[in-house]
Amino acid sequence: MDNSTNVSYxxxxxxxxxxxxxxxxxxxxxxxxxxxxxxxxQAGQQVQAKAQDAVESVKNATGMNK
Structure with a gap:
């Protein structure tokens, strides 16, 4: 193998x-x-679940969930 072939390789x-x-x-x-x-x-789902829990807590506290 000559030098130019070796360099190309x-x-x-x-x-x-x-x-x-x-x-x-x-x-x-x-x-x-x-x-x-x-x-x-996953983070979005956790935030959504926590927000839903907060809504339910407010409904329970205000009597809207009866």
Whole structure:
């Protein structure tokens, strides 16, 4: 293998490794984003439940729930 072929081979190897690393990073970002979405949905559901509990407490306190 002459020098230019070796350099081309190494460049191809480096390019492939960089692409794979980029794909891994994108997968991690995607997973983090999905996790954030799920966490926010759970937080929203908790807030909604607490708000509903507060409404029921007010209704009970004011006699509107009879």
């Amino acid at each position: 190494q460049a191809g190897q480096a390019k492939g490794q960089a692409q794979e690393k980029g794909n891994q990073v994108m997968d991690k970002v995607s997973n983090a984003a999905q996790s954030t979405v799920e966490s926010m949905q």
